Amino acid sequence: MNLQLLTLHHAVSAFLAYEAELLDGRDFHGWLDLFEEDGVYWVPTSRDQADMKNQVSIMAEDKALLGLRVERLGHPHAYSIEPYPATVHLVGNITVREENGQIVARSKLIVEELREDRPTRWGGSVTHTLRRRGDGFGIVLKRVDLIQAGGTFTPISIPL
Amino acid sequence: MNDQPGNFNIDIADVARDEGMGARAYTDPVIFDLEMERIFRRAWIFVGHESQVRKPGDFCRTRMGVDEVLLVRQQDGSLRVLSNACTHRGTRLCAGSSGSAISFVCPYHAWAFGLDGKLKFVPDVQSYPASFTISDPSLGLKSAPRVESYRGFVFASLAPDGPALTDFLGPMTDAIDNLVDRAPGGEIEIAGGSFRVRYPGNWKLHHENANDTVHPSFVHESSVSTANKSKVDPDPRLIDRGQTKGMMASNGLTPKDWNAIELNGMAQGHSFMGGFYKAGLLSRQTEDEVMRTYREALEATHGVQKAADILGMDRFNNLVWPTLNVNAQFHQIRVVHPVSVNETILEGYCFRLAGAPDEIFHRAVRFLGALVSPASMIFSDDLEIFGRVQRGLESGVLPRLDSRRGIEKDAPAGEDCSYRSTTSSELPIRSQLRAWREWMIAQ
Numbered sequence: 001m002n003l004q005l006l007t008l009h010h011a012v013s014a015f016l017a018y019e020a021e022l023l024d025g026r027d028f029h030g031w032l033d034l035f036e037e038d039g040v041y042w043v044p045t046s047r048d049q050a051d052m053k054n055q056v057s058i059m060a061e062d063k064a065l066l067g068l069r070v071e072r073l074g075h076p077h078a079y080s081i082e083p084y085p086a087t088v089h090l091v092g093n094i095t096v097r098e099e100n101g102q103i104v105a106r107s108k109l110i111v112e113e114l115r116e117d118r119p120t121r122w123g124g125s126v127t128h129t130l131r132r133r134g135d136g137f138g139i140v141l142k143r144v145d146l147i148q149a150g151g152t153f154t155p156i157s158i159p160l
Numbered sequence: 161m162n163d164q165p166g167n168f169n170i171d172i173a174d175v176a177r178d179e180g181m182g183a184r185a186y187t188d189p190v191i192f193d194l195e196m197e198r199i200f201r202r203a204w205i206f207v208g209h210e211s212q213v214r215k216p217g218d219f220c221r222t223r224m225g226v227d228e229v230l231l232v233r234q235q236d237g238s239l240r241v242l243s244n245a246c247t248h249r250g251t252r253l254c255a256g257s258s259g260s261a262i263s264f265v266c267p268y269h270a271w272a273f274g275l276d277g278k279l280k281f282v283p284d285v286q287s288y289p290a291s292f293t294i295s296d297p298s299l300g301l302k303s304a305p306r307v308e309s310y311r312g313f314v315f316a317s318l319a320p321d322g323p324a325l326t327d328f329l330g331p332m333t334d335a336i337d338n339l340v341d342r343a344p345g346g347e348i349e350i351a352g353g354s355f356r357v358r359y360p361g362n363w364k365l366h367h368e369n370a371n372d373t374v375h376p377s378f379v380h381e382s383s384v385s386t387a388n389k390s391k392v393d394p395d396p397r398l399i400d401r402g403q404t405k406g407m408m409a410s411n412g413l414t415p416k417d418w419n420a421i422e423l424n425g426m427a428q429g430h431s432f433m434g435g436f437y438k439a440g441l442l443s444r445q446t447e448d449e450v451m452r453t454y455r456e457a458l459e460a461t462h463g464v465q466k467a468a469d470i471l472g473m474d475r476f477n478n479l480v481w482p483t484l485n486v487n488a489q490f491h492q493i494r495v496v497h498p499v500s501v502n503e504t505i506l507e508g509y510c511f512r513l514a515g516a517p518d519e520i521f522h523r524a525v526r527f528l529g530a531l532v533s534p535a536s537m538i539f540s541d542d543l544e545i546f547g548r549v550q551r552g553l554e555s556g557v558l559p560r561l562d563s564r565r566g567i568e569k570d571a572p573a574g575e576d577c578s579y580r581s582t583t584s585s586e587l588p589i590r591s592q593l594r595a596w597r598e599w600m601i602a603q
Contacts, residue, residue, distance in 0.1 A: 040399070043535065045353050052399065053522040056353040056510070056529045062399045064392045068408070071386045072537050078382035079548075080540035152356040152505055153534035155543050 009096045012105045015137050016128065020089035023159055028070040031159065032063070036131055036138040041066050043144045043160065058149065058156065069159070080157040085115035087158055091126075102140065103130040109144065111160055122160055123147050170194070176597035178590055180563040183553045185596075186362040192501035199482055199599045200225025204308075204315040204328045206484040206495060207231050207241055209509075211312065211349035212258065217275060220258045223497045223505075224316060229304070230254060230264070231314060232275050241304035241316040242277040253301075264301070277301035311340045312348065313484075331578060332430045332486070335478035339488035341470045344457035345514025348491070352525040355508040355532045357539075361546035363482075363498035364592065366506060369542060370477045370485055371431050371588035373418045374565070376411035379545050383537045384412035403523065404530040408538060410442065417441055418584035425570070426578045429481025429595025431588035437474045450519040457515055479588065481595050491524040494532065502550050508532030563589045 022031040035041070043058040052060040061069060072078050093108040104127065111122040124146040130137040144160050170191065175182040185191050205224045212220045213233040220231045221244060228244040230253075244253050246266040253264045253273070263280060265272045272281040279299040282288070293299075304316040308325045313336050315325055326333060340348055359366075369375060377384070387408035395402065413421075420439035425431040436442040447455065458467040478486040485494040491513060497505040508531070510524040531539055552558065566585025573580035581587045 045355075053518075053525065054352060056355065056525050056533070058529070058533050059535045060399060060529065064395075064398050065400060065404055068386055068390055068392065068405060069537060071390065072382050075382035075386060078541065079379065080544040152358050154358055155540040156533075156535040157540050 005096070005098075008098065008103065009094070012096045012103060012128075012130065012137065013094050015130070016091045016094060016105065016107060020091050023089050024087050026073075026084065028073050028159070032066060032070045034137075034139050035063050035066065035142075036133070036140050037063060039063050039066075039139045040141050041139075041159075042141065043146060043156075044149060046150050047145050058146070058153075073159075080155055083115065085113045085120075085158060087114075088112045089160075103132070103137065104128070105130060109160065111158070113158060120154060122156070124149070124160075172597060172600045176593050176600070177560070178563075178593065179567065180561045181364075181593055181596075182560050183556070183558050186364065186550065186553050186561075187501060187556075189501045192362075192498070194600060195498070195596075196225045196227075198602065199596070200318075200498070201227070202317065202319040202322060203482065203599060204306075204317050204322075204325055205482070206313065206480065207307075207316045208314050209312055209348075209350045209493075209511075210239075210309055210314060211347075211351075213239070215260065217260045217262055218258075219254065219261055221254050221256070224304075224318060225498055226500075227318070228252065229316070231316075232261075232277075234275055239307050239309065239314055240276060241307050242273075243302035245301075246271055246273075247279065247299050247301065248282075273301050277303045311336050328428060329480065330426050330428050330430060331424075332426075332428075332432075332478055332480045335432065335475060335480075335486045335488050338470060338473045338475070339486060339491065339511070341462070342458070342488065342491065342516075343513035344454075344461045344516055346461070347514040348511040349514070350509050351512040352510050352521065352528070354510075355506075355528065355534065357506050357508075357532065357534050357543065358499075359504055359506070359543040359546045360502060361504060361550035362501060363496050363504040364596070365546045365549055366494075366496045366504065367479050367481065367483075367485070367592055368589045369546070370479055371423060371433050372586065373413060373421050373423070373433065374584060375545075377413050379541050380408070380411040380538055382541065383408040386537075388412065400526050400530070403526055404537075407527070407530050411538065413441070415584070419582070421584075423566075423581045423585050423587045424573065424578055425581075425587040425591030427591070427594065429592045430479055431481075431591050432478045433476045434474050435582070436476060437472065450517055450523075453517050454520050457517075461515070479592075481592055490527045491520075492528055492531070502554070504546075506532070563593065 019034055041061045045056055045058055049055050090110045091107050096105045107126045109124055109126045113120040124144055127143045129141040131140050175185050207222050208220050208231045213231055216233050216235045218233045230242045230244050232240050232242055234240055246253055248269055248271045251266050251268040253266055263272050263274055270283050274280050277300045279294050304318050305320040306317040308315055310325060387405045390405055392405055421433050422435035483496040491511040493509050495507040499505055508528055510528040512521045563586045566581050566583050566587060569581050569583050570579045570587055579587055
């Protein structure tokens, strides 16, 4: 790995850790700001899912729609998250490559959620497509391929 | 299967009184077992859509109550519903949710069954006594004695006798007709994936909630007010063209609206909501380019008047008791699967309409995601409430739920034994309760 790529890997890793920190700290507006204006948040229902139109998604949200989700997360009567669970987003196994002027980061994600003493765990592979923005990055696409996708779910009330 | 579960010393008529169901109907495992016996092993249960099993050998795994079954397309094109348990040691035969087979071979000792469920092969058969014959029908997979399709919607009953399917469905055939008639090509197919979501509550809570007109303003307040405050316009550049926001806002019903919605409940336990368009609660969709193309295709098939009638059907949440919900306008169904007294799985599916523009299907896919995804901003609050009801009832403090809202205004509404209420009412809950009582009492 050359020094340039090493530096990029380090910067992207720090960015992903920062994103996880925003989510666990419930700074959802801060998280929304990480998305580019044309950014998309996508949790498909299967690993080989190619598009959002012909197959249903767990979440398939552009910034406007994600904005609605973030607003609701702050609502005092959003019962599925009242009380809001304690969460840990753990990001690891990060690989980074640059192609066509965009940065593609792949990582593994485990989310531990604890609500009223009841634990829930989500896990999967994440692909971030990033664009350089000032000193940092903006999210063009965050795709979360859950190992639970296609199975029998309990509600997913938090952003993954 | 026990034909005489006579050891249940429960006064069903007292548990299910019109004014409200006894709490134990939601918490007592003995009552749950009795429901499996008397409702789920007797009544017509929705087991799938014909488009899921098109060719001979195609199968689809589903449940009738707690019984896991396979819906199988036979060589002659007919349908069978087989128990998914080997007759040797009870091993689950098919672990996959669907597929195509020429026979079902048990993974344990390789007993093999034909598509019709008959036993075809047993290894080392010479070691069995003479009384053991492979052709013995009792060694075949248990097969539902009655399987019928109503316009592609397949129902099965584990009882040899009972009401005919169309009598059981009653006026709910109209909802299925309407959904199928919406396809300019005359056919619909399940497509676009599905959702399966589990909630920690009794199965009855889902249908009791679906046509309850008062809860949306409260349970869904967080999504209603978020949508109403949002400045997002239904911009065609958006992924969903503002569809999700509209769905979130539509739950913002006022007390005046509660009293404008017509509620229809049937003796069979079915119900639906009507009067949304008539009362102006929903405006008929402003016709965009996609809808215009679609309407024209439908008019070419049915003529202008019939096409208008089909698109104008003013009925929502057509609940086919005990487990199916048909939302014809949005090309969706939902299916309830009881797992145990306090655990339920819900499935959501959408349809592709033959001959309709692709975008019509894309909207159905989007609707399913917005409403039945485990991450739905609407549905997740319903599921939360089901869990809270279950926890409250399990605490044992409340002996009976209260379903008296509108009880004095249930008015007979026609020869099909249905009731209608044009005031805020728990009529749909009472319809379900009465059907439950009837099936549970019948020996």
